[in-house]
Amino acid sequence: MVGKLLTDLYLADSILVVHVLIILFNIFGLVAIPLGAWYGWRWVRILWWRSLHLLFLFVVAIQAVMGRACFLTIWQSQLQEQAGREGFRAPLIQTWVNHFFFWNLPMAFFTTLYVLVWIYVVILWWKVPPYWRKNTSAR
Numbered sequence: 001m002v003g004k005l006l007t008d009l010y011l012a013d014s015i016l017v018v019h020v021l022i023i024l025f026n027i028f029g030l031v032a033i034p035l036g037a038w039y040g041w042r043w044v045r046i047l048w049w050r051s052l053h054l055l056f057l058f059v060v061a062i063q064a065v066m067g068r069a070c071f072l073t074i075w076q077s078q079l080q081e082q083a084g085r086e087g088f089r090a091p092l093i094q095t096w097v098n099h100f101f102f103w104n105l106p107m108a109f110f111t112t113l114y115v116l117v118w119i120y121v122v123i124l125w126w127k128v129p130p131y132w133r134k135n136t137s138a139r
Contacts, residue, residue: 012079
């Protein structure tokens, strides 16, 4: 029984780490792509990186529009509750804003923000297009 509780807590903490890394990846991309376009950084146009960034933010926006917390938040919360700890009742970022800044913002605020961020990333895709194939002329 104790082993199961520790496993659940370890998995919940692991999901939290992955979730935070994805959030940091998303925020990093929002800043790095326009800066990279400005400074001529070729790596900000790598197709797989840009596709992953666009996909992650699309998933965030769709979940918010559907009125759901991120599936990572749900999994983490379920594991915490199975281990006897309190789980999250709101999406992770909304919970952080409520706890750390004491701003009790409604889910509609975050939904609007996530959709606007995704639209911004789509615009970046158009304004700073990724490379579709390897540049063979630079041999």
